[in-house]
Amino acid sequence: MKLNTTDLTSILKASESPVSGLIEINDISIDSRSLRNTKGTLYFAIEGAFHNGHDYIEELIRKEVTYFVVRTVPENVKGKATFFVVEDTLKSLQEFVAYYRTLFDIPVIGITGSNGKTIVKEWLNFLLHPFYNIIKSPKSYNSQVGVPLSVIGINEKHTLGIFEAGISLPGEMAVLEKIIQPTIGILTSIGSAHNEGFENLDQKIDEKLKLFKGVDVLIYEKNESIQKKTASIQSHYDWSFTAEARVRFQHIKDNTYTVNYDANSFSVDFPFSDQASVHNIASCITTLLALGIDTAYIQDKITQLYRVEMRLQVKNGLQQCTLIDDSYSSDYQSLKIALDFLEQQKTHPQKTVILSDILQSGFSDEILYQKVGTLLQNNNINRIIGIGPNISFYLKHLQHFEGFHSTLDFLNHFDLKKFKDETILIKGARSYAFEQIVSELEEKTHETVLEINLNAISHNFNFYKSKLLPETKTMVMVKAFGYGNGSYEIAKLLAFHKVDYLGVAFADEGVALRKSGIKSAIIVMNPENSAFSTMISYQLEPEIYSLPELKTFLTEAKKHSLYEYPIHIKLNTGMNRLGFNDTHFEELIAILESTNSVKVASIFSHLATSDMPEERKFTLQQIKLFQKWSSYLTDQLRIKPIRHILNTSGIFNFPEYQMEMVRLGIGLYGVGNSEQENEKLQNVTTLKTIILQLNDVGEGESVGYGRRFIADKPTKTATIPIGYADGIRRAYGNGKGEVSINGKRAKIIGSICMDMMMIDVTDTGAVVGDEVIIFGEEIPITELALKWETIPYEVMTSISQRVKRIFFKE
Template sequence: MYNLQQIADIGNSKFIGGTNNKVRVFLNDSRALQSPVDTLFIALKTNRNNGHNYIPELIERGVRSFLIQQNEFDVSKFKNANVSFLISADPLKTIQTLAAYHRKQFTIPVIGITGSNGKTVVKEWLYQLLKTNFSICRSPKSYNSQIGVPLSVLNLNHTHTLAIFEAGISLPMEMDVLAEIISPTIGVFTSIGSAHDEGFASREQKINEKLKLISSCDKKIINGLHKHQLTPEILKQALIVSEFDDADLRTSYVNDTLELKGPAADHHFKIPFSDKASVLNTSTCAAVLMQMGFKENDIAQRILSLQPVALRLEIKNGINNALIINDYYNSDIDSIKIALNYLSQQNRRVRKIVIVSDLEQSGILANSLYKQLAELFSQNKIDLVVGIGKEISNHKPLFKSNSLFFADTQSFINQFKIINYQFSEASILLKGARSFGFENISRLLQLKSHDTVFEIDLNKLINNVNYYKSLVSSNVKLMCMVKAMGYGSGGAEIAKTLQHIGVNYLAVAYADEGVELRQSQITLPIMVMSPEEDALEDIINYQLEPEIYSFKVLNAFVKKLDALGITEPYPIHLKIDTGMHRLGFEEKDLENLISELKNFPQLKVRSVFSHLVGTDNAALDDFTNEQIRIFEKTYSAFELTLGYTVLKHICNSGGISRFKNAHYDMVRLGIGMYGIGVHEEEQSKLENVGSLITRISQIKQVDKAQTVGYNRNGKLEKDTTIATIPIGYADGFSRMLGNGNHGVYIAGKFCKTVGNICMDMCMVDITGMDCKEGDEVIIFENAEQINKMAAALNSISYEVLTNVSARVKRVYVQE
């Protein structure tokens, strides 16, 4: 596409290096590296991270081209490493300038999409509706930011005949940059909502800033705004779609039919969705096609074939200790690249397998398309490729010799018993077009379980971690607590995500939890908070780091090191009791402790820490401050005597936000990471990570003369409709929640329990509700519901989360 000198000339940067490398891939996330030789790594420095820190590792992995910020990286160390650099005052500005230049090389129609909600869905649906007519370049996933947009536009090449890009902003003036890069010919505004309100002086300002993207478009489609909210300039060549009376196309939805009422004619489209957001997004898409000149009958047929957009991947445990990654909603080359990147990050199994269907039409000759696919699989070191479909089967000579091919999904299912041994101990990506019905393959591969699932949203976990990162300075390390099966969320999967986003330390309660993480390919340092004597050998063998809280544990660990012949200094963490009075050395022990440590050269104190008692309780702030005073006195004595610096940490989740003077070298993030805040303001910044969900098994009409459940405790005062749901105390839904003491949420309504909670199920009152068997039941999905359940148990949110039993299937989702 471009060589480094061309990029330097276009982007106002300086080229240093012996080789003017050609660049085909632009990358700003070191973890997504696939093709090192032709990749340009863009090192961005932000408040939360610094891309320059990853350059040495990327050089080791074969990357030879880097765009760096002036004075952020010493290039002299790599003069003889066959590496070239572009040095810029602002790497982000350089890549944005290059993308704007690149866009100007194309005269194809470009659809630019903005708005508060629905951007990604509208983009993907327009792709579905138009892919038979155009070779389309579109934004990957939700690449709509200041870096995401230029990376999307730089994917444009000569094979494309249409582009669809989305743009999102959170501050004034950001759209000016994105509008220049995208330069859309057709502008789409999807909706206005509360997202990012805090970044603007008013809702009116936010609307006007977003509309900058489409202001100069030949055609504009605007949904959800009144005409009086728009300037005369915007109204030129604009088609206004909304429920409002002043719309050019007024929308309504009745009996599966979307109606667009216009001044000259009404338009009717049967649509395969009924929720309000989907109706809104479908109306936007229909209006775009109308503006592009498609006939009503043609639009109607295309809309009927619309498929739901999966905005996130599902990760499930599979048979034969496999891990199943479901992404079977589309099968085009761009989405496959994204999915392969995700698969490469999931190195929790020995092997990597991809089951892929025929690719969607792309405007590329079939032989070139499948050759590109085979190269992608080779670059990503896929151990086994399973191709399903006549087209991919026709190109099997392009793939590895051990690849398997089947004419259709049913053929694969019919032969699975013969070949299932090949799918053990593997991470398996399912990537297929909707028409191939890969959900049937997913059901075949995944572990069987009952209808109750604990759904873990890894994107929300990442957002919560990033929130706490924003509260500490860049030199403060982050230790994340993944004990108790990751607070019920699944230790290995949570740890894998935390390792991926670059936290510094993990902590578990017991050694076996740490061993499980090591066996799941977790390489981060792991502190064991309760190192039992029988587990000390495992701690050493798996390179875990024990918390030393007493002389007994100290001497036992040294004895074990000696028995195993370990002479190199082994990292330990010293626990100081400053007022919890649970575990730890007290002030009176310090002199003897320091003396003992001098006699043990095989030990290296990695950190000194303590545990605050009441950071979430303002009434205990004086006591907390006294704990901090004692801790500071203690660690100063250690450092003075040991002769080297150790990490200091005392803040838990509540302490991070409330005691910023005590962040020291590291903070420990626990319950806050999972979405539970210490006060209302903090809670508003967090997202609940885990949702406990089940379904109605059976519905019964029970008259008031009857009772419900064991011991006839469920006494009825009126004729009642009872729903039985498959969750009981063996799943973590305590018996204390029975007999009306708590309930569940069905269709947004709180339904109280009736009678005793059984081991595997319970009964709830759904009288007067329009429910049917199989309907979804929410046990909890947000912090408020978790806290209400905790109150009913006379307990705390920690217990609610950790009580979800291991037999409840964990399903991991990630965008």
């Protein structure tokens, strides 16, 4: 896009025009880490609660980015680039995209509501694909930042836009309406999500309806209150299952419904029966009718609707590969997001992309694949596999490219053993059935999985970060296989967030991270003397807690001719586990003064009761003693090391003692030590499995080993493939524990077996293949810990390594 700088200054509401003449903008960016930041990028330095985009301008200039929208120009970059100075960079981003939207006169569907926005958007894209060239929000990009990044993708070839809008506070929707400028509005269900930002439900509805102030058509479930609030809208398409409405759905049998619309009537088979899906299908059918789509087409196409996968998933692949599964989506906007995620989560230097034809883009094929090729090259992709006639033709000139006509052609002719020690992004349009490729490449394990939500980890990290001063460093514990969640994948995410240190318990954990490509500073908290040589080879930094240990490490350091190798001195201020006390100080000082083989990078201690309000006095006593002892050591040694004593609960309860660094542990994984703390955190892990078989158990019949469950009435039971070998305590059986199926609780009955357990599903409506939640959002891990008479740490670290870990990002 070419713009006169005077016009751009006006659009951004910048204080002045930095240069005169035309400039060409190829992309906009708010993320300094994206490999798409190149010459022609307009970078908005957004200031968030946890990050300040201004901090990365110098780094971006080195990448040849020349255009910046800033609140202030940092001294170190003045004169090195073109800066548009504004009062609020986020607001300027929104103003810029709102202007951009006015350049296109196309119908735009705006979707809002509490639930179902993304599903309705994806289904409408599928249903309307034959009639329009569609631009839509990638994934669930519906926020104050996500909406602008979605709308900026419109180009002159698009004939329909579908964008979703989500809000959490009053005043936000008016901003999004100005950006989306919808002509057709869809209101999905209104529920309790984000209620905390509003005084009541009525205020929340009023706020959401602001998206529709300029629409010609409004689609919603019949509601007299909404009809009155939107009386000025030209055309209403309300729908209902229970009342008279413009579109009336009547259940006939099984999944068949009659649709009564004006004077017309036709039947449709719904592919899903759960209430949320049925209501979302009703929204889609009503939208198709409002757009004049033929009923025969609706009858045929609705039956082809599919489950929407709204997240990128990280899975273990064969031959030490890591798979990023985005196998049901292929459009240009979401490709950019997926490539950024690939860079963030890559487990090996070798990066591979398996990509299908992109079926909708708004560009001609020639321009589209030119852009795709540039994107892949800018992201330094080592191997590109194109599947589909168009991508195979237009990208055949790229280095390391191999093309196949179809998915079957690829599976029949490509040797999958060629994939080894690489990270593979698998991204394809639904019609290409890339799930077959994922199935072939995925490491085979049983149906029980532990899902780890990377978005939630980022949220929790940023929450604790918000309690700190900007200059305070962070160390995050990834010991014990990342508290059972997977150390490498989480370490990679933390490196993306630029944490200062990672903490592991033993040297072999640190070595594994190094071998996986982690370059962050790593502290080994329980180093064994026999591992010192290995630690030095892999640049792992030891905790030093005793004089014998220090002497042994110095001996090893001299063998390696080390100079000022970083070590971390631990003080025992009351935990009485490991660490120096003041009786050791004189000898410790003498040794450290006599050598230059090591340097003290940090001095720290460990709080014993930071999570116990009743022991506040003891915690403050520990902190006071640490301050006294660390000051003495730093004065005597004439050094200024990092000091740290706060753990997760310490950050929450004693932030005034954060010093130069804090150590974050269990809180990262969504578990706090108080109700107030847990309210601020998001659930990270979900342990789930499926129903293998259902059994009808008669009165007086038994279930499981030892006949520990005897049915006192006719009972329907289900067998699920998870047991004590997967980390579930055997004592959790016999009615003590529960699982969740279809949102309902089901008791564990009989004895838990090594690989299976049985549950009572009499009142759940469960069928074979249904998902079963062991713990997660529905059943908090703290509930299991309470029933196991232990702490969440033990539950998390008990989950067997044979349980497949799946990492995902919404």
